[in-house]
Structures are given as structure tokens and as C-alpha cells.
Amino acid sequence: MHENRTYDEIRVGDRAEMPRLCAADDLFAFAHCSGNHNPMHLADRDGDGDGVNEAQAPQMWVASLISGLLGWKLPGPGVAMESLCVRWMDVAQAGDQLVARAEVLAKEPGGRIRLRVEVDRADDGTALMGGEAVVRAPQVKMTFVEDEIPGLVVQRHLHFDRLIDEARALGPLTLAVAAPENAVSLAGALEAAAAGLATPILVGDPARIAAAAAELGASLDGVEIVEACGHHAAAETACLLVREGRAAALMKGALHTDDLLRAVLDRDRGLRAGRRLTHVFVMDVPGLPHPLLISDAAINIAPDLETKADIVRNAIDVARAVGIELPKVGVLSAVEVVNPAIPSSIDAALLSKMAERGQITGGLVDGPLAMDNAVDLGAARTKGIKSLVAGQAEVLIAPNLDAGNMIAKELSYIAHAEAAGVVMGARAPIVLTSRADGPKARLASCAVASLARVFAAGAR
Missing domain, CATH: 3.40.718.10 (Isopropylmalate Dehydrogenase)
Incomplete structure (x- = not known):
């Protein structure tokens, strides 16, 4: 149970504090709530072009910790803030453990309370913000059950970011792409190349591949194209590139999955592995x-x-x-x-x-x-x-x-x-993407194939 503190109960010198971790997801949630999308305040962005992601908490997010302290602890539920006059001395960053503090300075007419407020960094005591607040304290004593409010989930994909970074560090994976003859399937291969994850070898009809590139507005300069007429031939040729060691993995293009797997499972020319x-x-x-x-x-x-x-x-x-x-x-x-x-x-x-x-x-x-x-x-x-x-x-x-x-x-x-x-x-991982996949999913599929190939090589 949680109780507020009425005007009559509060005494000069009363204090309260509230710890809070500044999490990266807090910065994204605040950006959504406030409309402040300044990249300086987003954990995965470089806001000033220095090559380092700043992940600085907005100053108003820091000030919001005072709102939380006054609204829940001192005086607590029923309080109404009238003014907040503060000065910021330093910045908080994602990962910092903070503590908000308040001390009652005076009781004023009309049910008003004046408080000293501050937010410090907990580990070293650095003052981030300080000033005064004036609030109207609650007049009625109330008790509340501390029910959890609805949770929030920030739609970030941190695991894929990590996998892509790890795969990029391994160097490009040579990828035999079977029939990348439409814009969607070709985009996946070219995105992987641009991200440093893959060196694609495009296997299929050169004219159709060129038309797909034109639709994307993409250049094929420096990209190897191996001619193969028809999806069956493209799948067989892509498998041959792996058998010969010219490619380390396969990627499905615009052909049907069954056509690709039929070539992979061919007893004489496929990639069976037991x-x-x-x-x-x-x-x-x-x-x-x-x-x-x-x-x-x-x-x-x-x-x-x-x-x-x-x-x-x-x-x-x-x-x-x-x-x-x-x-x-x-x-x-x-x-x-x-x-x-x-x-x-x-x-x-x-x-x-x-x-x-x-x-x-x-x-x-x-x-x-x-x-x-x-x-x-x-x-x-x-x-x-x-x-x-x-x-x-x-x-x-x-x-x-x-x-x-x-x-x-x-x-x-x-x-x-x-x-x-x-x-x-099979002898090599096969990247199998869907037409509905977005760029992050396509890159992650290539990253998983690269990591799986390295793991399999080490496990042998």
C-alpha cells in the first residue's frame, strides 16, 4: 500500500529520494512521447558527426525524475506542480544510475510547499540538475495499491544489430545467389554487399538481373554475374559454385524454394551432407x-x-x-x-x-x-x-x-x-528470405549464414 502526505503532515526539512537507471530504451520512449528526435538523445545514433553515439538523456527527461519523485513520494498522489525553476550542470547518459532528491524548504499559504530539488549521478555524486519547485500539496489523505501501469516495449532489434556486427567482422561471405531476377531478391544480395556482409555472385538471366537492378536504381559494377537460363539451371549452377569452393553459401533468389532445394538434394551434383x-x-x-x-x-x-x-x-x-x-x-x-x-x-x-x-x-x-x-x-x-x-x-x-x-x-x-x-x-548454409522481409531481416539472414559457416568449420 502507498500513502500520500497531506499539507498538514508535511514538515520543513522532510526529505525523499528516488533512484532510477537511465536505460537506452528510456531515451527512445521519451523521443516518442515528446516528439524530440534529436539524434544526440538516441542510443544508436551519432548526433554530432564525431563517430561516437552520444546517448545523452534529454535534460527534460532528467527533470521528469523530479516530477516522478514529487508525484509519488513527497508529497505524493494528489500533488499539483505550480512551478519548477532548475539549472542543469551536467548530462546523463544511457547506463547511468541516477538519484532524484527533494527537501521541503517552506510551507506557504494556500497549501503550497516549496522544495529544493536535485538529480545526481549515483556512483560519483555529480550534480546534474538543481533548483526549486513549488507545489500544491494534497489536502485529503489517500491510500493507493501500487498497481503496475501498462508496460512498454521499445521495438528495437538489438540482437540482430549484434549479429550483423559480428558477421561483418568476419569479412564478406561469398554468396551464390540463385536467380535474383526481381527487385526484391536482388535487393537482399546488394544490401548484404553494401553492409560488408557478402560478396554476391549472381546466377541467372543477365538481362532480367539487369532489369531488376534498373528497377532498384542500383549499379552492378564489380558484381560477378554467371549466366544460367531458367530457374533449374540457376539452382544447379549456384550449387556447383559451392561444390567448387567459389562460394561459401547459397541464397534464394526469385525462384521457388522447391526448385532450389531439389538442386541442393541432387545426389550427384547437390550439396547433401548427411x-x-x-x-x-x-x-x-x-x-x-x-x-x-x-x-x-x-x-x-x-x-x-x-x-x-x-x-x-x-x-x-x-x-x-x-x-x-x-x-x-x-x-x-x-x-x-x-x-x-x-x-x-x-x-x-x-x-x-x-x-x-x-x-x-x-x-x-x-x-x-x-x-x-x-x-x-x-x-x-x-x-x-x-x-x-x-x-x-x-x-x-x-x-x-x-x-x-x-x-x-x-x-x-x-x-x-x-x-x-x-x-x-547441407554442405553450406542456405539464406532463405521472404518477399515480406525488411532490410534488417535480410541482412540478419546473411549474418546468421556467415556465423553458422564459421561455427561449422570450427566444429569439424
Whole structure:
């Protein structure tokens, strides 16, 4: 319970303080609320051209901490601010721990209270702001339940930013792009090249590729083009470039996924490597502290147990490649107990036992888990599930393609996640993007392929 302090209760010399971390997301939220989009105050921008992202808190955001202190603690709910006269002495930056303080200087007629106010940096005591406030104190004693107000999630994709930076540091990935013969598919390859993530080799009809470039207003100067007439020939030629070592990964262009995978699976000229081909979504969900992987959502329609085992193995490899040292893999079903009437619950239990016996390695695997108790600790505890995975899964294995695809698209269109897509299990990663993907998702797909290739090389 929380009580305010009325005019009659307040005494000269009364004090209150309130700590607050200046988080990067606070700066974005303030920019939305205030309309102040000055890049000096945004954590991922360089506002003055010096090559350094400033991430300075707006001075009025610092002043808003005084509003919070007076409105909740001294005097508290029911207060009305009449004036605030302050001077700023220094700036706060994202990551600073701050403390706002107030001290009652005088009680004045009309229910007014005059207070000294200040905001300091907590670690070294540096004064950021100081001055005086005059408020009308509440006249009626009130008690409030400290209900949480609606939460805010800032739609940033920090995980993809990190993956792109890490992949860029590895140097460009030579990418055989099969049939980039429309603007969308060509844009992905050229964006990756411009970002320093890839050196594309464009395989297809040169005239169509040139027309796509003209539509984009993009230059193909210095970009290698290998002629191949028809999508089947483009897919075969792209695979040949990988087999010959001229390319390190494949990228789907304007051809159908089946046409590309048919060439990959060709026993004589393809890229078979012993495992089933499986698709892995790496998703950057705003507010989630780690990437979330979902598999299989694009290739295996109704996988049997053997295929699911490869789905898990490939997903673990990708998770480790993107920086999750010991991935927690939740194998999903509709329930968290084995039910003979629900085949996916049996498969999940068998996959968990296979991991326990060393048939699947590199991660912690548990199932069956329902979606809620796979990703939410509270739900897992409510169900009494004791597991190192339950409630904190970083990889979700769907029972079939329908379920995996729905999970991924719900996260994209309802939770505003970005999704990077790769196909694993072949000799080289395959970048599989959608026409609906934005630039960040396309770049992240190339970054994941680059990181996965380096991981696979180190794991051999």
C-alpha cells in the first residue's frame, strides 16, 4: 500500500529520494512521447558527426525524475506542480544510475510547499540538475495499491544489430545467389554487399538481373554475374559454385524454394551432407533478452522422429553460432506430459531422452513442453515443472510445419519481431528470405549464414 502526505503532515526539512537507471530504451520512449528526435538523445545514433553515439538523456527527461519523485513520494498522489525553476550542470547518459532528491524548504499559504530539488549521478555524486519547485500539496489523505501501469516495449532489434556486427567482422561471405531476377531478391544480395556482409555472385538471366537492378536504381559494377537460363539451371549452377569452393553459401533468389532445394538434394551434383535439410528461424523479439530460434517452420511438413532429431541438431548448431553457448531447447506439444493420444508429446519425450543419452549433443533438450511453460518461468512453476529448460527456452522445436510457421508469423506480426531464416543440413548454409522481409531481416539472414559457416568449420 502507498500513502500520500497531506499539507498538514508535511514538515520543513522532510526529505525523499528516488533512484532510477537511465536505460537506452528510456531515451527512445521519451523521443516518442515528446516528439524530440534529436539524434544526440538516441542510443544508436551519432548526433554530432564525431563517430561516437552520444546517448545523452534529454535534460527534460532528467527533470521528469523530479516530477516522478514529487508525484509519488513527497508529497505524493494528489500533488499539483505550480512551478519548477532548475539549472542543469551536467548530462546523463544511457547506463547511468541516477538519484532524484527533494527537501521541503517552506510551507506557504494556500497549501503550497516549496522544495529544493536535485538529480545526481549515483556512483560519483555529480550534480546534474538543481533548483526549486513549488507545489500544491494534497489536502485529503489517500491510500493507493501500487498497481503496475501498462508496460512498454521499445521495438528495437538489438540482437540482430549484434549479429550483423559480428558477421561483418568476419569479412564478406561469398554468396551464390540463385536467380535474383526481381527487385526484391536482388535487393537482399546488394544490401548484404553494401553492409560488408557478402560478396554476391549472381546466377541467372543477365538481362532480367539487369532489369531488376534498373528497377532498384542500383549499379552492378564489380558484381560477378554467371549466366544460367531458367530457374533449374540457376539452382544447379549456384550449387556447383559451392561444390567448387567459389562460394561459401547459397541464397534464394526469385525462384521457388522447391526448385532450389531439389538442386541442393541432387545426389550427384547437390550439396547433401548427411543430415536432413531443416529450416531455422532466428528471431529478434523486442523485450526478449536473447534471440529466439524456431524450427522447422518452412521445409519439413510433418517430420518423423528421425527428422525431428536432425531439426534439433541443426537448431542447436545455429544457436551456438549466434552466441548461445549451451542452448536450452524446448520441444513443443499441446501439453507438458506424455499423452499417448498426442503423438507430438511422445516424440518430444523421446528427443529429450536421446539428448540425455548423447544422441543429440550441444544443448539442453526437454519436452514435451507447452508453449506457455516453455517460455515463461511463472507458468512452468505453476505446473510444477522442474527443468533447466522450462520457462527459459531459447530454441523452440515445433511439432510440425504448421505450428512452427504460425509461431514465427505471430511473433513477427503481433510482437513486432524480425526473423532471419537459414536452411541447415547441407554442405553450406542456405539464406532463405521472404518477399515480406525488411532490410534488417535480410541482412540478419546473411549474418546468421556467415556465423553458422564459421561455427561449422570450427566444429569439424
